[in-house]
Amino acid sequence: xxxxxxxxPFAEDSEEERPKWDNKFQYLxxxxxxxxxxxxxxxxxxxxxxxxxxxxLIPYFIALVFEGIPLFHIELAxxxxxxxxxxxxxxxISPYLGGVGLGCFTVSFLVSLYYNTILMWVLWYFLxxxxxxxxxxxxxxxxxxxGLVEECQGSSSVSYFWYRQTLNITANINxxxxxQWRLLICLATCWVIVYLCVIRxxxxxxxxxxxxxxxxxxxxxxxxxxxxxxxxxxxxxxxLFTPNMHTLQNPRVWLDAATQIFFSLSLAFGGxxxxxxxxxxxNDCKKDAVTIALVNSMTSLYASxxxxxxxxxxxxxxxxxxLDRNILSLINAFDLPDQSVSRDDYLALLTYLNATQPAHxxxxxxxxxxxxxxxxxxxxxxGLAFIVFTEAIIHMPGAPGWAVLFFGMxxxxxxxxxxxxxxxxxxxxxxxxxxxxxxxKEVLTGVVCLVCFLSALCFTLQSGNYWxxxxxxxxxxxxxxxxxxxxxxxxxxxYGMKRFCNDVEWMTGRRPGLYWQVTWKLVSPLLLLSIFVxxxxxxxxxxxxxxxxxxxxxxxxxxxxxLYPSWVQATCVLLSFLPFLWVxxxxxxxxxxxxxxxxxxxxxxxxxxxxxx
Amino acid sequence: xxxxxxxxxxxxxxxLCQPDAENAFKVRLSIKTALGDKSYAWDxxxxxxxxxxxxxxxxxxxxxxxTEISHVLLCNVTQRVSFWFVVTDPSKNHTLPAVxxxxxxxxxxxxxxxxxxxxxxxxxxxxxPSTLAPPADPAVPVWIIIFGVIFCIVIVAITLxxxxxxxxxxxxxxxxxxxxxxxxxxxxxxxxxxxxxCDALDTKDGCMNEAFMTEGERLTPL
Numbered sequence: 001x002x003x004x005x006x007x008x009p010f011a012e013d014s015e016e017e018r019p020k021w022d023n024k025f026q027y028l029x030x031x032x033x034x035x036x037x038x039x040x041x042x043x044x045x046x047x048x049x050x051x052x053x054x055x056x057l058i059p060y061f062i063a064l065v066f067e068g069i070p071l072f073h074i075e076l077a078x079x080x081x082x083x084x085x086x087x088x089x090x091x092x093i094s095p096y097l098g099g100v101g102l103g104c105f106t107v108s109f110l111v112s113l114y115y116n117t118i119l120m121w122v123l124w125y126f127l128x129x130x131x132x133x134x135x136x137x138x139x140x141x142x143x144x145x146x147g148l149v150e151e152c153q154g155s156s157s158v159s160y161f162w163y164r165q166t167l168n169i170t171a172n173i174n175x176x177x178x179x180q181w182r183l184l185i186c187l188a189t190c191w192v193i194v195y196l197c198v199i200r201x202x203x204x205x206x207x208x209x210x211x212x213x214x215x216x217x218x219x220x221x222x223x224x225x226x227x228x229x230x231x232x233x234x235x236x237x238x239x240l241f242t243p244n245m246h247t248l249q250n251p252r253v254w255l256d257a258a259t260q261i262f263f264s265l266s267l268a269f270g271g272x273x274x275x276x277x278x279x280x281x282x283n284d285c286k287k288d289a290v291t292i293a294l295v296n297s298m299t300s301l302y303a304s305x306x307x308x309x310x311x312x313x314x315x316x317x318x319x320x321x322x323l324d325r326n327i328l329s330l331i332n333a334f335d336l337p338d339q340s341v342s343r344d345d346y347l348a349l350l351t352y353l354n355a356t357q358p359a360h361x362x363x364x365x366x367x368x369x370x371x372x373x374x375x376x377x378x379x380x381x382x383g384l385a386f387i388v389f390t391e392a393i394i395h396m397p398g399a400p401g402w403a404v405l406f407f408g409m410x411x412x413x414x415x416x417x418x419x420x421x422x423x424x425x426x427x428x429x430x431x432x433x434x435x436x437x438x439x440x441k442e443v444l445t446g447v448v449c450l451v452c453f454l455s456a457l458c459f460t461l462q463s464g465n466y467w468x469x470x471x472x473x474x475x476x477x478x479x480x481x482x483x484x485x486x487x488x489x490x491x492x493x494x495y496g497m498k499r500f501c502n503d504v505e506w507m508t509g510r511r512p513g514l515y516w517q518v519t520w521k522l523v524s525p526l527l528l529l530s531i532f533v534x535x536x537x538x539x540x541x542x543x544x545x546x547x548x549x550x551x552x553x554x555x556x557x558x559x560x561x562x563l564y565p566s567w568v569q570a571t572c573v574l575l576s577f578l579p580f581l582w583v584x585x586x587x588x589x590x591x592x593x594x595x596x597x598x599x600x601x602x603x604x605x606x607x608x609x610x611x612x613x
Numbered sequence: 614x615x616x617x618x619x620x621x622x623x624x625x626x627x628x629l630c631q632p633d634a635e636n637a638f639k640v641r642l643s644i645k646t647a648l649g650d651k652s653y654a655w656d657x658x659x660x661x662x663x664x665x666x667x668x669x670x671x672x673x674x675x676x677x678x679x680t681e682i683s684h685v686l687l688c689n690v691t692q693r694v695s696f697w698f699v700v701t702d703p704s705k706n707h708t709l710p711a712v713x714x715x716x717x718x719x720x721x722x723x724x725x726x727x728x729x730x731x732x733x734x735x736x737x738x739x740x741x742p743s744t745l746a747p748p749a750d751p752a753v754p755v756w757i758i759i760f761g762v763i764f765c766i767v768i769v770a771i772t773l774x775x776x777x778x779x780x781x782x783x784x785x786x787x788x789x790x791x792x793x794x795x796x797x798x799x800x801x802x803x804x805x806x807x808x809x810x811c812d813a814l815d816t817k818d819g820c821m822n823e824a825f826m827t828e829g830e831r832l833t834p835l
Contacts, residue, residue: 127756127763141745189764196771204774332641335691339645442778 018083019202019278026206028288030275031076033213034420035265035296037413038118038385044264045304045311046380047256049240052247057301059248059257064297067527068261070519071484073289074491075267079276080285081503085427086270089277093495099586100486101428104270106579107479108424111269112452114471115421116194117459118382119414120187122407124166125386127186129403136161137394155557158391163549166386170462171550171560173568177462184460191453197415198422198449199442201430202278205419212412212419217299219409220306226396227309232319236312237305239375255534258527259477265296268484271420274427284508286516307384314392315374322369326350329364381472382465385410422448466546473544474572478535479579485528486583492520544572629708630686630699636708638715639739641695647735655694659729660687663698666725670717671700677713678703715741 021027048056082089087101128135139152139160147153152160163169170177197208227233247253266272276285323343330349331341334357341349353361379388393402426448429435435444459468491500497517505511512520547559564572630637640663644652653659664685671680680700690696699708718725718741726732733743 124756127759130759131755145745146742147745185760189760189767192764192767192771196767196774199771199774200778331693332695335693335695337645337692338643338694440778440782442775 020280021202021278022206024283026209027275027279028292029209029213030202030206030416030419031272031288031292032295033209033416034271034275035292035417036213036216036299037264037266037417038410039260039264040296040300041303041307041410041413042381042384044260044300045240045307046378046384047260048304049308049378051250051253051256052244053239054241054243055245055248056253056257059254060261060297063254063258063261063527064293066519066523067258068265068267069290069293070516070524071262071267071488072265072272072293073286073516074487074520075272076276076285076289077500077504077507078491078495079273080279080281080283080507083277083281085274085277085431086424087428088431089273090490093490095590096587097486097490097494097583098590099583100483100490101270102582102586103479103579104268104483105425105428106582107476107483108269108271108421109452110471110475110575110579112418112421112425113456114459114468114475115414115418116190116452117187117456117464117468119190119411119418120183120459121166121382121386122410122414123186123190124183125390126404126407126411129400129407132400134390134394134399134403135165136390137399151551154551156391158387158394159557161390162382162386167465168462169465169549171548171552172562173463173466173546173548174565175463179457179460180462180464183464184457187456187460188453191449191456194415194418194422195446195449198419198426199445201426201441201445202275202423205423209416209419212416215412216409219405220303222405223306223310223402224302226402227306227313230309230313230396232313232316233309234312235371236308236310236315236375239372240308240311251534255531255538258531259535261297262481262484262531263476264300265293266417266420268480268487269421270424270428274423275420277427282507282509286504286508286510286512310392311388312375314388314395315371315377317392317395318374319369319371322367322374326366326369329366330361333360333364466548469546470568470572471575475575475579478532478539478576481528481532481535482580482583485525485532488520488525488528492525497521544569629701629705630688630697632689632697634697634699634708636711636714637697637699638711638718638741639695639697641693641737641739642729642731643735643737644694644729644731647731655690660690660696662728663687666721666728667698667700667714667718670721670725671709671714673721674713674717711740719744 021030048054078089078093082092084092085101086104087098090101091098136158139148139157141147142149149160151164155163166183168177168180196204197212198205279285320343323346327341327343327346330336330353331338334353350361350366377388389406390403393399393406396402422445426445429444429448430441458464461467497520501512501517543563545561545563548562550556550560553560628634632639642655644655661682664682664687667685668680668682671677671684681703684701684703684705685698686701687696687698700714701708718738722733722743726736729736
């Protein structure tokens, strides 16, 4: 089949015309929306903070130039050239590689499940933001109204709202608990919203993307202006961006930069291939690839400025509260006049009292307050959004408005990424012709959304958060790296570098230069291979464990670390390798089919002569 | 003669009101925190008001004899502003049990707070827990209302989209069938004209046989 591809455009769908983008801007926004997601807000700033601030940008941009942009260009080019979803593209390049497409399709499906679950939590917080005071700002009263709920008092009101009132989490992954009805209706709403947007494929999602892709930038700008006016923002920015070059010696930093670029651009999902397949055949995909990749990285940087200024504000706030608590203890213990000690005088007073009455001071058990300690408390993922940010928002003037804006932004960010994920699932199904042509597209998208909703019900259980972490860590990471590796090898070595460069020249008008050829042939495959090996080594180093929220634990509120039970470990291994198994399975099936056909031809040779073709 | 008695009385008073004495309560005020610039100084007049408020609270307890201001004793006033107080019985020999004083103060806590422009956090009775205000719970939680609105909008939008899709498909199905009818009619006309193919599909005026058209007819008449 690969030999039939020449320089003519690939055969169109016979009856229905392939859907088209309304304009180039819609296509670019869809790809940007897919690439820019929640990870740009809550993963990149965390990596920057924990890997030496500004110094992290060096491995990040090196990975972007040598891994991100070349791989992205390949995806857009083959999608645009072969005008098919991921399954069709890989089957067209080589029937033995069809498994790569099926694997990408499976990973897109798994990621859609848990990504929309995160949106379910965002929607829950969004719905709860329309009240003053915000429900996570104060602990609820206990049953006889004499004090606050014990679990809340031991931790904090934001943690209590997240772990107890939202997730109602159990202390063990074995203990599944019941389905939380509040989360269930939020999940149903999320899937209904996703269905509404992808109901007619890019015809419908293309209209919505104008809002969902641009709204986050507006909100980020508003937060930036607000964040920079808050006290402590500049300290946060300076501390967190100050480069610490010594961290570059740690290989873990380079691995994290490479994986961050890879996952941030949403490579190997099949979504970009699907988007590019709706383009006109002659379109400068090289410029598109560079533009989208750069916009994605710039968005990460922009978001991290916002995040750091807000984290700086929160740290300063916590530091001031710490000082005030200590000052109040001293004033109460030594009967000093009210408000007589300012924050600046605190240290002098403490040294004086330590010198004169050390025993009495020691009895007070004052906690030491350092701004750096609070700034160092880094958080990523759901911890950043639902605990750190929500606590920072409480202290802003007009808190409900900021909460609505923030969670609205998170929702639209996640929604535009969901469009790409769903395209990675729906376009291959449409191209395969799973349902007959007479059945309208709305039915197919409806069935897909319903199946995803029913599969995602397991995340609404009380142990759902633990399962989500498993999916997040194991379902996508290894598989995507393997599929990207096969993508590069498949295009460069099986499809042929020369033929691919001819195709790109036909589409863009310019032949790919030395940089592209070297990265495609050598650098990217080698990088992907080394990332894969490093990842496996990292996972194999220690038995997988997870952190549990257990109010009965003696070290509460710090999360208790537990090992996964063996059946869960088996599930992790299954999730990591099952999608990949499509590749050898399809290759083997094709091999057996070919052998079968050859045997038939040997048995009936006259058919070949009389056919005249 | 009266002087020894006076000293005895003050000595007994001093014993009754002491830090950590039986039935004594410590009070702590944070006037500057509460009022900022409008704060007042704590002097003996304010102490008199405090004694009056405590006596008032005790008088409100049913079946308790009338408590006078002189029955309330204050001591150990510090700069913080904090002090200890006890309430004695009319004979001024014993202090009233802490439980009674506690319940009396709790009943009238807000009136005591208001007298000093303070609240539960800035006027602290260190062994008397304050009853926390119940949260203002609306009948229907706010989030359900917003959820209902969003869900209804989305369902309506989906229904509209599906209906418009169905209508579009019906129009597409009708369209090609109309074109097919016209083609059928033309074919019958051609058949009637003895196999001479017609260029014009205008079935009302019949088909023009161009072989018989002269040049003159093509030119516009002068």
